Amino acid sequence: xxxGGWILAALVAAGLGxxxxxxxxxxxxxxxxxxxxxxxxxxxxxxxxxxWLAGAAFVQVAIVAATIPAHLLPAWVIVCGVGTWLAYIDxxxxxxxTRIVAPxxxxxxxxxxxxxxxxxxxxxxVRALAASALAFGSFWCFWWIADRQRxxxxxxxxxxxxxxxxxxxxxxxxxxxxxxxxxxxxxGAVLGLALKARGRQGGFAFxxxxxAGAVIGAVLST
Numbered sequence: 001x002x003x004g005g006w007i008l009a010a011l012v013a014a015g016l017g018x019x020x021x022x023x024x025x026x027x028x029x030x031x032x033x034x035x036x037x038x039x040x041x042x043x044x045x046x047x048x049x050x051x052w053l054a055g056a057a058f059v060q061v062a063i064v065a066a067t068i069p070a071h072l073l074p075a076w077v078i079v080c081g082v083g084t085w086l087a088y089i090d091x092x093x094x095x096x097x098t099r100i101v102a103p104x105x106x107x108x109x110x111x112x113x114x115x116x117x118x119x120x121x122x123x124x125x126v127r128a129l130a131a132s133a134l135a136f137g138s139f140w141c142f143w144w145i146a147d148r149q150r151x152x153x154x155x156x157x158x159x160x161x162x163x164x165x166x167x168x169x170x171x172x173x174x175x176x177x178x179x180x181x182x183x184x185x186x187x188g189a190v191l192g193l194a195l196k197a198r199g200r201q202g203g204f205a206f207x208x209x210x211x212a213g214a215v216i217g218a219v220l221s222t
Contacts, residue, residue, distance in 0.1 A: 009073050010062040016081025017057030021050040023085060023100070030095045032157070043092045057084045060215050067222045071119050072171050075111040076218070079104065079168045083211045086161065090207030096157030105132075105164040112171050124171050131170020131177035135162040138181070158206050165214045172222055180217020184210040 024044035033039075046052070060080040065073055082104045090096050109129070116124035139162040146154035162181070169177040188209035195204055 005070055005073075006062065006065045009065045009077055010058045013061035013077045013081040014054040014058035016077065017084045018050040018054040020053040020082075020085035020088065024089065027089075027097060027099070030093070030097055032155075033093055033095050037093045037095070040089060040093070040097075043089065049088075053084050053088060056087075057081045060084070060211070063215055064218045067219045068172060069222075071115055072124070074115060075108050075168045075171060078108050078111060079164050080211070080215070083161075083165075083207075083214075087205075087208040087211050090157065090205040092205075094155060094205055096155070096161050096207050098157070098160060101157065101160045101164065105160075105167065108164045108167050112167060115171065127174065128167045128170040132163045132167040135166025135169075135177060135181055136160075138162070155206070158210065161207055161210060165210055169214055169217060169221075172218060176217055176221035179221050180214040181210075182213070183216050183220075184213025187212045187216070 021044050024040040027040040029039045057080050060083075061073075061077055064076050064080065068076065082100065086096050086100060086104075089100075109132075112128045113125050116122055116128075136159060139159040143154045143156055143159050165184075166177050166181065169180040184206075188204075188206050191209055192204055
């Protein structure tokens, strides 16, 4: 990919990431949030939050843009940009808001469809939808099993977030989704051990690990 396009994609993602703070200001408290969980408005008050989110989105898309075909990048710009908001919200509230995840999936699906149409390759869209369904179904099974063993140990928001993550991974090829989703669990395991070593007890947000695994999976699968 040309350097100019690479930089432009990363800057667009950064702009989308920066919008996360005003979105959090308007986002109502989720009914799924724990009783003592901070509200989106409260976590939006972090100093320079918009710039932190912009920087995180910029880095993610810069990494992905260096390896994947240019015509598949727009959907990644959207998922990484908005996914940065979701990762931040999930980290502090342990909630992945449906009112953000659902539109993210719908918009990403339309963009992937347009990507497939632009290069006259319908297999891209079919493969992406299949990977998204597989990701959603697999995470639903994990949630179902975990909810019966330890209720609340695996959030349903992770199941919903698996759909757009699986979608963009699936657009890259047949192995990208399994690799990216598996790496999400690897990142989550490492993160969990690190938090436990620091004395933190209880569960932790899995959304950031899912997003990081997807980015690493995109690099390793292309």
